[in-house]
Amino acid sequence: MSIRTTGVGGGQKRAKWRPFSKAATLLVAWLERVDPGTHRRIKGLRLVTAYGIAAMLGAVLEPHQAGIGGALSSLAGGFALWASVSEGQATRAASSRDLLILCAAAAVGAVSMIGIGAMLGLGAWLRPEAALITGAFLVGYLKRFGTLGAGVGSQIYIGQLLAYCAALHLADIATAVLAGVIAAVAAIVPRVLSGPAERPVSLPISGPLELVSPAQGSRELRMGLQAALAAFIIVLLSALFHLEESAWAITACTYVIGASAADTLDRVRRRILGTLVGVPLGLMLMPVAAHASLALWLAAALAMVVYAMALPERYDVACGAYAFTLMVMLTATGERSTQLLAARAWETLLGGAIGLTAAVLVLPLRPQRKTST
Structure with missing residues (x-):
C-alpha cells in the first residue's frame, strides 16, 4: 500500500510539472531554431x-x-x-x-x-x-x-x-x-x-546597396534624404502642434527607411506590430514597479537578449523586445506617467508612417541587384 501511494504521489508530481517541462522544451526548440549555435x-x-x-x-x-x-x-x-x-x-x-x-x-x-x-x-x-x-x-x-x-x-x-x-x-x-x-x-x-x-553579422538578405544611376546619385544618399525630410516634417509638426515626444517620432522615421520602398513598407509593418505588442506588455508591469525593481531590470535584460537574437531576421520581434525594454526601463527609473508613455508609443507610430510616406513619394527606391556583364 505504501509503495502504491508513493507511486501515485510521484505521478501527481510529474503531472504537476509536465506543463512547465513542455514550455521549457518549446522554448529551447525556439532558441535553437532562431539562434543555432548560441x-x-x-x-x-x-x-x-x-x-x-x-x-x-x-x-x-x-x-x-x-x-x-x-x-x-x-x-x-x-x-x-x-x-x-x-x-x-x-x-x-x-x-x-x-x-x-x-x-x-x-x-x-x-x-x-x-x-x-x-x-x-x-x-x-x-x-x-x-x-x-x-x-x-x-x-x-x-x-x-x-x-x-x-x-x-x-x-x-x-x-x-x-x-x-x-x-x-x-x-x-x-x-x-x-x-x-x-x-x-x-x-x-x-x-x-x-x-x-x-x-560576424551576415550581409543583408537584399544584397548590397548600389548606384541607381550616376545622375540620380547613390541609393544611400537617397535614403539619407528621405530620412532627413521625414525628420524635418516631424519637427514642423512639433512646432505647430507641440508634440510631447517628437524625438521618438524622428527616431522611428529614421530607422524604418529601407533599401527600397517595399523594404520600408515591410519594416514599418513589422515595427508597428512589435510596438503594439511590446508596449502593452511593458505597461502591464507598471503596478509592480515600486515593489520589484530588480525583477524589472532582469526582464529588460532578457528582452535585450531576445532583441539581439531576433534583429537580423525578425525585425518585428526585435522591435517588440525593444519596445518592451524601453517601457520597463522607463518604469524602473521612475517614469510612470501613462500619458507620457502613451505619447511615446503613438508618436513612434506616427514617425513610422511619415517615414513610409517619404520613402514612397520622395525619390522612391526599387529593389535592384547587380547584373553580370
Missing part, C-alpha cells in the same frame, strides 16, 4: 553586460554638477549598448577597433547635438530636436561605407538623441566626451572575453 545569445548577453558596466562606471564617476543629474551614466550606458549592437567583426582586435570608433562617433553625435542645439536656441523658431535631422541623414547616407559606416551613422544619431533627452548644454561637453571613453572600455571588455564564441 552566437546571438552570447552577443545579447554582451550587450547587457556592456550597458551595465558603462552605467555603473558612469554612476561612480558622476561629477554631480548642477544640471547634470544622471547624464553620465545614461550616456555611457547608451553609447556602449548600441555600439555593441552595431559592431559585427569576427576577431577580438577588429571588434575592439570598431567599438572604439563607434563609441567615439556617439560622443561626436552628443557634442554636435549640444552645439547645434545651442545655435537653434538663439532665437530660432525651430526647436532643439531639429538637430536630429542631421543625424537622421547620416544614418542612411553612411551605409555606403559598409557595416562600420552604418554603425557610425547610427551612433552619431544615438549620441544626438541621448544628449537631447538629457537636456545637455555647452557646459556638459566634457560629460559627453567622458561618456564616450567609459562606453569604449565597457563595450570592449565583454567583447574580448566572449572571444571566438561570436560570429
Whole structure:
C-alpha cells in the first residue's frame, strides 16, 4: 500500500510539472531554431553586460554638477549598448577597433547635438530636436561605407538623441566626451572575453546597396534624404502642434527607411506590430514597479537578449523586445506617467508612417541587384 501511494504521489508530481517541462522544451526548440549555435545569445548577453558596466562606471564617476543629474551614466550606458549592437567583426582586435570608433562617433553625435542645439536656441523658431535631422541623414547616407559606416551613422544619431533627452548644454561637453571613453572600455571588455564564441553579422538578405544611376546619385544618399525630410516634417509638426515626444517620432522615421520602398513598407509593418505588442506588455508591469525593481531590470535584460537574437531576421520581434525594454526601463527609473508613455508609443507610430510616406513619394527606391556583364 505504501509503495502504491508513493507511486501515485510521484505521478501527481510529474503531472504537476509536465506543463512547465513542455514550455521549457518549446522554448529551447525556439532558441535553437532562431539562434543555432548560441552566437546571438552570447552577443545579447554582451550587450547587457556592456550597458551595465558603462552605467555603473558612469554612476561612480558622476561629477554631480548642477544640471547634470544622471547624464553620465545614461550616456555611457547608451553609447556602449548600441555600439555593441552595431559592431559585427569576427576577431577580438577588429571588434575592439570598431567599438572604439563607434563609441567615439556617439560622443561626436552628443557634442554636435549640444552645439547645434545651442545655435537653434538663439532665437530660432525651430526647436532643439531639429538637430536630429542631421543625424537622421547620416544614418542612411553612411551605409555606403559598409557595416562600420552604418554603425557610425547610427551612433552619431544615438549620441544626438541621448544628449537631447538629457537636456545637455555647452557646459556638459566634457560629460559627453567622458561618456564616450567609459562606453569604449565597457563595450570592449565583454567583447574580448566572449572571444571566438561570436560570429560576424551576415550581409543583408537584399544584397548590397548600389548606384541607381550616376545622375540620380547613390541609393544611400537617397535614403539619407528621405530620412532627413521625414525628420524635418516631424519637427514642423512639433512646432505647430507641440508634440510631447517628437524625438521618438524622428527616431522611428529614421530607422524604418529601407533599401527600397517595399523594404520600408515591410519594416514599418513589422515595427508597428512589435510596438503594439511590446508596449502593452511593458505597461502591464507598471503596478509592480515600486515593489520589484530588480525583477524589472532582469526582464529588460532578457528582452535585450531576445532583441539581439531576433534583429537580423525578425525585425518585428526585435522591435517588440525593444519596445518592451524601453517601457520597463522607463518604469524602473521612475517614469510612470501613462500619458507620457502613451505619447511615446503613438508618436513612434506616427514617425513610422511619415517615414513610409517619404520613402514612397520622395525619390522612391526599387529593389535592384547587380547584373553580370
